[in-house]
Amino acid sequence: MHASSSAPHHLNVDSIRVGYSQGRQTVEIVHGLTFSLARGEIGCLLGPSGCGKTTVLRAIAGFEPVLAGAIALGGRELSRTGYTAAPETRHVGVVFQDYALFPHLQVRDNIAFGLRKLPAKERNARVERLLKLVGLAGHAHQYPHELSGGQQQRVALARALAPQPDLLLLDEPFSNLDVDLRERLAQEVRDILNELGTTAVLVTHDQHEAFAIADRIGVMQDGAIVQWDNAYNLYHRPANRFVADFIGQGVFMPGAIDLPAQSVRIELGSLPLWQGIDVCSTDERAGGRVDVLLRADDVIHDDASHLQAEVVRKAFRGAEFLYTLKLPSGQKLLALVPSHHDHAIGEKIGIRLGADHVVTFPPA
Structure with a gap:
């Protein structure tokens, strides 16, 4: 399922500025950054380390306030100057770089962690469906340390998807995996997100990952998006020398x-x-x-x-x-x-x- 560009926007990131205080000064990391995604679309922020892409993700998740601009999801404002909705009220799921699984919980209990308010029958049905969807039906009773890196990544994905978030954020989710597995898993994750119709934003420095997973890619340089486009245009019609140099060889x-x-x-x-x-x-x-x-x-x-x-x-x-x-x-x-x-x-x-x-x- 691909959202058309004419569909109404589900996620709106509008001219946000993000930074931190250092003494009496504010050090700005993200400068007037704008992008939007339709429901079910997968976006990616791609760029070298230090360009501000994880900071944008943290602002969308509610871990960082915005100095200016606004973030809205499904028409609801999440962040603006002087206001930041709490992370737990945003209906945003996050998959971290280190997976952050609970080592003392079995796979199925890791996935069910965010579903404590659901009736047991509904909770179990959702966990079963996700286990099947991420290809781990036979691993429900194993512990994270008994799984491979790729399997742990799938558990983290299933756990983030379990509460049916309005938006899923993925922070360099494949960087701990070997190169061959990265691209394959990126394609699998894309299939899973498409099947569920989940809107997602991925952050990565790896263009192969970005190409494998995203509908729209924003190439970032020094805290700004220099080109927001599909993979084909980034490769064949780069907007400037930086994009031309960063994408492809x-x-x-x-x-x-x-x-x-x-x-x-x-x-x-x-x-x-x-x-x-x-x-x-x-x-x-x-x-x-x-x-x-x-x-x-x-x-x-x-x-x-x-x-x-x-x-x-x-x-x-x-x-x-x-x-x-x-x-x-x-x-x-x-x-x-x-x-x-x-x-x-x-x-x-x-x-x-x-x-x-x-x-x-x-x-x-």
Whole structure:
């Protein structure tokens, strides 16, 4: 179930500023941050550590007051300047980075913890349903220390979902797990949230996790969202150099825009421009000089090509190699090549451009 962007907003975070007092001064961490989600939508705040994403999550949960702006959920105001609704009145579930399970309680009692006010029959039915939903039906009577990291994560998820919160917050929930498990579990969590129609906000520094789980992603830099978009647009149409650099792998190549020919020339050849939409931001004063973002999947290995590049580094990725290549000018670029093409460092290989659209920035 995907919420359409025209659906009414369920969560509204409106121009919030969050910080803390240091002596007589206030140190602001989050600066005028805004985003919203429709009911059932999954959002993600993605960015490097220290960019303020966990602080935003804590403000939504009610653990931090806002200095300005407002947070509303389902039309009910939760935070504004001078007012913070208590966390336990917000109908917001939280899954913490360390899971925070009760070690002395069995799995089923951990999940039932927030359901003490329900009649026993209803409580047991809900616990059974969640155990099944998170794939732990056979582990009800085990203790947290008897479970793997991935299973503990599922218990924490089920416990947070048990009271049927209006919103679920996930704070770096997969960071203690190994890389292979992370992405798989992120997809499983997405399926569970979609099945329940739960609105959720995830905080992570891992773009693969963000791509696997979220409908909308906000890339954060220095306490602000610099682009709120879907994964495809963040990768192929980044709003600025920071997003281009943070999302995916790529290099910036110097280029020159040729407006009569509606193309941009780079060392590898010419790339067509369409209706100017691909020129994200060019500066006329730069005389048509731009930096062109080239992703690893924009460069194709082609033995028949006259354009040769030297392999200077390679990383085995299973189905493919990520090659770092050096052009005759010394410019480096990346290429993803199927792994049966195993070339030695120092070897020259033929390449050609496979980019179907261009993203340009003013020269650095």
